[in-house]
Amino acid sequence: MIPGVRLILLGRQGAGKGTQCVRLSRHYVVPHISTGDILRAAVKEGTDLGLKAKEIMDEGGLVPDDIMIGIVAERIAKPDARSRGFILDGFPRTVPQAEALDEITAEQPIDVVVDLEVPRELVLQRLAARRVCQDCGTNYTATGREKMPWFCDVCGGDVVQRTDDTEEAINRRLDLYESQTRPLIEYYDKGGLLEVVDGTGSPDEVTPRVVAAIDGRPRVPVP
């Protein structure tokens, strides 16, 4: 069996991170740990941290770092992550979070941080072409040649653009991501963990690049 990996995957929204996380999780047989999912799981399980997070989210607040870090720590302490590793998706977002992560992974440190690089213009095009069925949630990519109104192939519902997928909203999210993430990328570059991988092309073209970048690095096998 191929060795597992302790991986952080970074990339702009629309860089294809979600798709690659699913594929890499299968390839390396490691859990895909997305912060949204583990937060929901902690709330559902009713852990102390989950309940605290729920209280804050119910009031419309953002879950503070210490709680988020605690929830990540609990998740990566579970047997699947301890024995094989994990893919972290959506965490860390800031340098203080990265420093906290270094502390909680001191025994089993991160092997590699992959930054999936897709030029902003391309991401903007991909996101601007994104359409979704209002009824069943099936995703589509607009080519501009669709018959209007556009009906879903799966359920016949209306296929529309999400209201937060306007060019203005997308640009705002990309700006925020860049200002938050640039220091993080520098942090991991300085630490010698960063691999920048070309994320352009189809998912089938991108996956082997990411695997090559990971496998090209020394990694400490999980005991």
Ligand SMILES: [Zn+2]
């Ligand atoms: Zn549908």
